[in-house]
Amino acid sequence: MTTITAVEVVDLRFPTSATAAGSDAMNKDGDYSAAYVVLRTDDPQLSGHGFTFTIGRGNDICVMAAEQRALPLIGCSVQEVTDDLGGTYRRLKSDSQLRWLGPDKGVEHLAMAAVMNAVWDLAARRAGKPLWRFVADMTPREVVDVLDLQYLSDVLTAEEALRMLEEARPGRDRRIAELEADGYPCYTTSAGWLGYSDDKLRRLCQEAVDQGYRHVKLKVGADVEEDVRRCRIAREVIGPDAHLMIDANQVWDVPQAIEWVGRLAEFSPLWIEEPTSPDDVLGHAAIRAAVAPVGVATGEHGMNRVLFKQMFQAGALDFCQLDSARLASLNEILSVYLMARKFDVPVCPHAGGVGLCELVQHLSIIDYVVVSGSLEGRVTEFVDHLHEHFVDPCVVENGAYRVPRAPGYSAEVHAATLETYSFPFGAHWASPGVAAQQVV
Amino acid sequence: MTTITAVEVVDLRFPTSATAAGSDAMNKDGDYSAAYVVLRTDDPQLSGHGFTFTIGRGNDICVMAAEQRALPLIGCSVQEVTDDLGGTYRRLKSDSQLRWLGPDKGVEHLAMAAVMNAVWDLAARRAGKPLWRFVADMTPREVVDVLDLQYLSDVLTAEEALRMLEEARPGRDRRIAELEADGYPCYTTSAGWLGYSDDKLRRLCQEAVDQGYRHVKLKVGADVEEDVRRCRIAREVIGPDAHLMIDANQVWDVPQAIEWVGRLAEFSPLWIEEPTSPDDVLGHAAIRAAVAPVGVATGEHGMNRVLFKQMFQAGALDFCQLDSARLASLNEILSVYLMARKFDVPVCPHAGGVGLCELVQHLSIIDYVVVSGSLEGRVTEFVDHLHEHFVDPCVVENGAYRVPRAPGYSAEVHAATLETYSFPFGAHWASPGVAAQQVV
Numbered sequence: 069m070t071t072i073t074a075v076e077v078v079d080l081r082f083p084t085s086a087t088a089a090g091s092d093a094m095n096k097d098g099d100y101s102a103a104y105v106v107l108r109t110d111d112p113q114l115s116g117h118g119f120t121f122t123i124g125r126g127n128d129i130c131v132m133a134a135e136q137r138a139l140p141l142i143g144c145s146v147q148e149v150t151d152d153l154g155g156t157y158r159r160l161k162s163d164s165q166l167r168w169l170g171p172d173k174g175v176e177h178l179a180m181a182a183v184m185n186a187v188w189d190l191a192a193r194r195a196g197k198p199l200w201r202f203v204a205d206m207t208p209r210e211v212v213d214v215l216d217l218q219y220l221s222d223v224l225t226a227e228e229a230l231r232m233l234e235e236a237r238p239g240r241d242r243r244i245a246e247l248e249a250d251g252y253p254c255y256t257t258s259a260g261w262l263g264y265s266d267d268k269l270r271r272l273c274q275e276a277v278d279q280g281y282r283h284v285k286l287k288v289g290a291d292v293e294e295d296v297r298r299c300r301i302a303r304e305v306i307g308p309d310a311h312l313m314i315d316a317n318q319v320w321d322v323p324q325a326i327e328w329v330g331r332l333a334e335f336s337p338l339w340i341e342e343p344t345s346p347d348d349v350l351g352h353a354a355i356r357a358a359v360a361p362v363g364v365a366t367g368e369h370g371m372n373r374v375l376f377k378q379m380f381q382a383g384a385l386d387f388c389q390l391d392s393a394r395l396a397s398l399n400e401i402l403s404v405y406l407m408a409r410k411f412d413v414p415v416c417p418h419a420g421g422v423g424l425c426e427l428v429q430h431l432s433i434i435d436y437v438v439v440s441g442s443l444e445g446r447v448t449e450f451v452d453h454l455h456e457h458f459v460d461p462c463v464v465e466n467g468a469y470r471v472p473r474a475p476g477y478s479a480e481v482h483a484a485t486l487e488t489y490s491f492p493f494g495a496h497w498a499s500p501g502v503a504a505q506q507v508v
Numbered sequence: 509m510t511t512i513t514a515v516e517v518v519d520l521r522f523p524t525s526a527t528a529a530g531s532d533a534m535n536k537d538g539d540y541s542a543a544y545v546v547l548r549t550d551d552p553q554l555s556g557h558g559f560t561f562t563i564g565r566g567n568d569i570c571v572m573a574a575e576q577r578a579l580p581l582i583g584c585s586v587q588e589v590t591d592d593l594g595g596t597y598r599r600l601k602s603d604s605q606l607r608w609l610g611p612d613k614g615v616e617h618l619a620m621a622a623v624m625n626a627v628w629d630l631a632a633r634r635a636g637k638p639l640w641r642f643v644a645d646m647t648p649r650e651v652v653d654v655l656d657l658q659y660l661s662d663v664l665t666a667e668e669a670l671r672m673l674e675e676a677r678p679g680r681d682r683r684i685a686e687l688e689a690d691g692y693p694c695y696t697t698s699a700g701w702l703g704y705s706d707d708k709l710r711r712l713c714q715e716a717v718d719q720g721y722r723h724v725k726l727k728v729g730a731d732v733e734e735d736v737r738r739c740r741i742a743r744e745v746i747g748p749d750a751h752l753m754i755d756a757n758q759v760w761d762v763p764q765a766i767e768w769v770g771r772l773a774e775f776s777p778l779w780i781e782e783p784t785s786p787d788d789v790l791g792h793a794a795i796r797a798a799v800a801p802v803g804v805a806t807g808e809h810g811m812n813r814v815l816f817k818q819m820f821q822a823g824a825l826d827f828c829q830l831d832s833a834r835l836a837s838l839n840e841i842l843s844v845y846l847m848a849r850k851f852d853v854p855v856c857p858h859a860g861g862v863g864l865c866e867l868v869q870h871l872s873i874i875d876y877v878v879v880s881g882s883l884e885g886r887v888t889e890f891v892d893h894l895h896e897h898f899v900d901p902c903v904v905e906n907g908a909y910r911v912p913r914a915p916g917y918s919a920e921v922h923a924a925t926l927e928t929y930s931f932p933f934g935a936h937w938a939s940p941g942v943a944a945q946q947v948v
Contacts, residue, residue, distance in 0.1 A: 095604050124605035125576065129615065133569050164535050165564035171758070171786070173811065174614010175569065219785040222762040222794065318611070322662040345659040346611070347814040349789060350821050354662065371613065374787040381790050 070146040074108040075138040077131045077182075080481065081124060081491040082422060082454060083502070092262050093289035094317035098123030100422040100454060101491075102393075103130035103179065104481060105138060105186040109146055116190025117480040120182040120393040121421040126175070127491065133179035137166070141187070150191035154214040157184055157399040161216075173371040177396055184397030185427070189477035199477040200433040203398065204240065208233035211438065216400045219374050220407070223381065229406050236441045243437050244471075251468030252432045253443065254450040255283030255313070257420055259302070262287040266301060273305035280467035282310050283338070283447050289316035292331050299335040308336075311447075315341035318369070322351040326358040339363035339387050346370055352384035365389050368418035372396075376404045380411040387445070389418045392427035401431060405439045414444065420451035425462045426478040429469040457485040510586040514548040515578040517571045517622075520921065521564060521931040522862060522894060523942070532702050533729035534757035538563030540862040540894060541931075543570035543619065544921060545578065545626040549586055556630025557920040560622040560833040561861040566615070567931065573619035577606070581627070590631035594654040597624055597839040601656075613811040617836055624837030625867070629917035639917040640873040643838065644680065648673035651878065656840045659814050660847070663821065669846050676881045683877050684911075691908030692872045693883065694890040695723030695753070697860055699742075702727040706741060713745035720907040722750050723778070723887050729756035732771050739775040748776075751887075755781035758809070762791040766798040779803035779827055786810055792824035805829050808858035812836070816844045820851040827885070829858045832867035841871060845879045854884065860891035865902045866918040869909040897925040 085097040101124050107116035120130055137160055141149060149156050160183060161167075169176045192202040203211070212230050256279075259272035269286075276284050284306050288295040295314075302312055314337045320328060325343035332340075340362055344351050346369035356364040363386030370376055370390060379385045388408050395401045408415045415435055417428040432448045440446075448469065455461040459480040463470040472478050488495045496502060525537040541564055547556035560570055577600055581589060589596050600623060601607075609616045632642040643651070652670050696719075699712035709726075716724050724746050728735040735754075742752055754777045760768060765783035772780075780802055784791050786809035796804040803826030810816055810830060819825045828848050835841045848855045855875055857868040872888045880886075888909065895901040899920040903910040912918050928935045936942060 095608065098605060098608070122605075123608045125603065126573070126606045126609045126616065129569060129573050129576070130609070132572060133566070133615070136565065136569070163565065165538060165562075166566045168535070168538070168563045169566045169570070169615050169618065170613075171809065173610075173787070174616060175573070175609050176566065176614060178609065219761055219788060219791070221764070222791065321659055324661070345814045347613070347812065348659060348818065350818045351659070351662065351814075369611065372787065374785045374791075378788065378790045 070109050070111045070114060072107050072141050072144050072146060072149065073110050075135065075142060076106040076108065077134045077138070078104040078106070078486055079128050079131045079491045080104045080119075080486065080489050081127060081497065082489055083496065085124070092287040092315065092317040093319045095123060101127040102422050103127055103134050103182050104486075105134050105182045107138070107141065107186050107190050114146065114190070114193060116186040116193065118182050118185025118187070118189050118477065119423060119479060120178040120185075121424055122178070129175055130178050130182065133175050134182045137176070137179045138183045141183075146190065146194060149187060150194055153187065153191060154399065156187055157214065157216065157397070160184065161396070172374070172396070177372060178394060180396040181393050184399060185393065185477060185479060188398055189479050193476040196475050198430065198472045198475060200430040200437070200472070203434050204244065204437045208237065211402065214399050215403045215406070216373060216396070217403060220377055220403060223377050224403065224407050224410065228410070232406055232409060233438065236439055239441060240437055243441065247433055247436065248471050251465065251470050252429065252436065252448060253446070253468050254448045254464060255285060255311070255467070256281050257285045257315075257449060257451045258453070259284050260286035260298075262290060266298070269298060270301050270305055273302050277306055277310065282467060283313060284310065285313040285315055285341070287317065288314045288332065289319040289328070292328055295332060299332055299337075303335045311338040313337055313339050313341060313365070316343050318342045318345060320344050322348070322354055325355050329355070329359045329362055333359070333362055337362050339365040341365040341389065342368070347375065349375070349378040349382050349384050352379065353382040356384055356386065363387055365416070367391065369394065373400050373403050373407075377407055380407050380413060385413055388413050388415045390415060391418045392424055392431055402439070405435055409440045414446045416447050417449065419449035422454045423458060423479060423481075425450055425455065426458055426460070429462050429472055430477060432469065433471060457481055510549050510551045510554060512547050512581050512584050512586060512589065513550050515575065515582060516546040516548065517574045517578070518544040518546070518926055519568050519571045519931045520544045520926065520929050521567060521937065522929055523936065525564070532727040532755065532757040533759045535563060541567040542862050543567055543574050543622050544926075545574050545622045547578070547581065547626050547630050554586065554630070554633060556626040556633065558622050558625025558627070558629050558917065559863060559919060560618040560625075561864055562618070569615055570618050570622065573615050574622045577616070577619045578623045581623075586630065586634060589627060590634055593627065593631060594839065596627055597654065597656065597837070600624065601836070612814070612836070617812060618834060620836040621833050624839060625833065625917060625919060628838055629919050633916040636915050638870065638912045638915060640870040640877070640912070643874050644684065644877045648677065651842065654839050655843045655846070656813060656836070657843060660817055660843060663817050664843065664847050664850065668850070672846055672849060673878065676879055679881060680877055683881065687873055687876065688911050691905065691910050692869065692876070692888060693886070693908050694888045694904060695725060695751070695907070696721050697725045697755075697889060697891045698893070699724050700726035700738075702730060706738070709738060710741050710745055713742050717746055717750065722907060723753060724750065725753040725755055725781070727757065728754045728772065729759040729768070732768055735772060739772055739777075743775045751778040752776065753778050753781060753805075756783050758782045758785060760784050762788070762794055765795050769795070769799045769802055773799070773802055777802050779805040781805040781829065782808065787815065789815070789818040789822050789824050792819065793822040796824055796826065803827055805856070807831065809834065813840050813843050813847075817847055820847050820853060825853055828853050828855045830855060831858045832864055832871055842879070845875055849880045854886045856887055857889065859889035862894045863898060863919060863921075865890055865895065866898055866900070869902050869912055870917060872909070873911060897921055
């Protein structure tokens with residue numbers, strides 16, 4: 069019997085604030101970070117890797133929360149933990165003292181995501197399959213058993229989930245073959261960070277077009293005149309037929325969002341992303357009604373399945389951008405995908421940061437193969453940085469994610485990266501010039 | 509110039525799980541706890557005390573978050589911090605890296621509440637006034653300057669807030685005199701914890717009636733037949749005219765809540781409290797429509813002002829039970845009170861736990877004196893335990909909170925309590941029999 073012998077959680081931080089990559093109107097100086105969980109077993113060939121994503125300070129708090137959340141796994145058999153992924157999830161979630169700190173939101177939920185992402189990685193590695201294939205090979209009943217459906221039954225029951233999953237069965241192999249040939253379509257955010265100059269913006273938009281992208285996203289929300297100028301540049305470069313998306317990262321109140329998006333409507337954006345507080349279901353519904361045909365997208369800060377349920381009920385979204393490291397792993401994410409299918413809202417997962425692209429490629433494949441059976445209106449985010457730190461990095465060609473083939477969730481980080489970027493004592497952070505600047 | 513010289517945050521835990529006090533259908537074994545913040549100054553007579561409330565495990569995570577959040581206060585002049593309470597709040601809130609972990613929810617928001625509660629205590633002590641008086645003596649313009657109105661302008665603008673506060677000015681002194689004579693009405697939860705026997709329930713209900721209470725609250729949600737029996741006992745004892753409230757602590761999905769409350773409607777509860785997920789605005793609206801005339805109450809897990817805004821917009825609440833240590837101090841709480849006034853929803857703050865009664869007595873007075881000018885439909889929770897640990901404990905007589913007179917927010921804990929109940933090395937937790945049982 070193989071046993072989980074230890075949980076290691078690493079405070080991993082990359083000094084991305086040194087460049088303007090990742091800059092937007094809300095988050096001006098993020099150091100892309102991960103609370104990185106490794107589940108060790110007494111089989112040296114078998115371990116589970118997962119993380120949640122943060123942007124710097126407070127990553128240590130998530131590390132502490134993940135350590136505590138994962139504690140019940142130590143000493144469990146790998147078989148017991150990975151054969152009953154629904155039971156494992158419910159067991160970790162059942163701590164009512166920790167529940168008080170949420171429930172299902174903030175640091176505790178990020179930590180739950182990190183730990184359960186590692187559990188899913190462990191399960192897929194044990195099966196010798198990439199995660200998307202591991203899920204595709206589950207029966208509809210097995211998928212239903214892992215779902216977190218608490219508080220959803222007014223919109224999604226277990227019976228309804230089962231029926232939808234069974235309906236999606238036919239054509240599964242054909243869809244897998246299609247993705248293996250063509251990949252899953254993606255778009256790039258790398259062109260449009262707020263801190264970039266006009267020349268750099270123009271050059272990066274042109275490169276995106278040259279690389280086969282049909283969608284380009286710009287950060288907006290700091291200055292409306294600048295946004296008009298930058299949208300004009302982007303539209304000129306990508307032409308009238310490609311899609312331009314804009315992203316305000318939550319800087320506006322509802323009336324301000326409606327007014328500002330109105331100013332940018334002439335550039336025909338496909339969507340306005342995060343126009344206001346991620347918690348404001350009714351606000352997003354009001355914005356959507358006012359700015360159509362510009363679509364409304366949000367979800368990277370969508371805290372849990374109950375929020376998404378309401379977003380769908382209220383007709384607040386044209387695009388659902390759930391986050392693979394903020395929702396509490398596939399147990400919760402699959403419930404959101406099923407609700408999205410029911411309400412016919414395409415899911416275009418948030419990615420970027422560090423490692424999120426590696427995770428969401430699996431989610432998008434699972435959506436197409438197991439849940440929705442559709443690519444319509446779907447395009448998954450891709451940001452081209454920090455992939456070199458992963459053992460099995462995602463591969464993007466011609467504006468599409470290639471299907472991953474290695475066993476697991478593609479979440480494992482190189483040992484050398486951990487040595488260099490663990491905080492505060494990794495080689496980078498402990499080097500004399502850098503260490504002197506740290507406060508916390 | 510007086511300066512803030514240090515921030516001390518204590519992990520304070522009381523072993524309440526040893527008795528059934530505090531037991532409900534969701535929280536069976538809480539150890540009432542506080543992440544307790546002390547702002548020290550170079551004047552030994554002046555310090556600020558505040559906390560957030562938790563129920564045990566994870567309190568250490570809140571301590572760590574509060575330490576980091578409070579860091580910018582060290583070295584600041586007390587005058588600078590307390591003369592501009594809006595600016596201090598915005599400065600602490602402006603850390604965009606920490607914002608990623610919420611925003612405005614979970615551990616980080618609890619920590620912000622703890623720190624800013626201590627800042628408000630410091631401000632009131634410096635002024636030599638109890639907190640409620642300190643706020644009552646602010647001009648409407650000064651009150652508006654401290655409000656967190658971000659994401660609220662579709663419902664509440666600064667101009668509208670100012671107008672409401674000015675309208676509430678007349679009669680202020682009369683209302684203060686009234687409260688000083690009669691106190692602020694409260695109800696007791698001490699009778700109805702789920703773990704109590706029928707005999708104990710009957711006896712405690714009778715004691716509540718004898719002590720002058722007109723409202724009694726029972727925990728429900730574990731077993732509907734037991735709930736019927738316990739509601740019948742309570743109604744028999746308190747008679748047909750007193751108010752019975754029931755509290756499910758979030759155990760139900762929406763359809764289940766509607767069905768279960770239907771079974772208990774014969775006992776004419778004034779409200780059903782926390783029928784489902786605290787995040788589910790539309791769910792509460794659906795429940796409210798279905799169970800009327802039973803009222804719907806929620807808020808102790810209401811994460812932030814954006815959630816409450818939507819609860820009011822959706823007509824989801826009959827009673828708003830905001831929490832003094834979960835919302836980020838008066839800066840956010842006053843915004844919720846103003847929205848509640850606009851939508852004519854009475855605020856009946858959550859209390860109990862440890863120290864929450866000490867805080868909410870100030871809030872309820874501020875509501876009556878400064879914001880709503882009304883006592884109609886308002887009754888504030890009171891739970892009679894753990895008050896002995898406070899230097900200036902709340903006093904309840906004849907079913908009403910007496911008006912506090914000592915300077916500050918009544919949040920200071922006795923030094924002997926800190927020595928005994930700090931975790932894990934206080935005298936109680938480090939004692940041989942207890943220490944051996946600790947896991948984390």
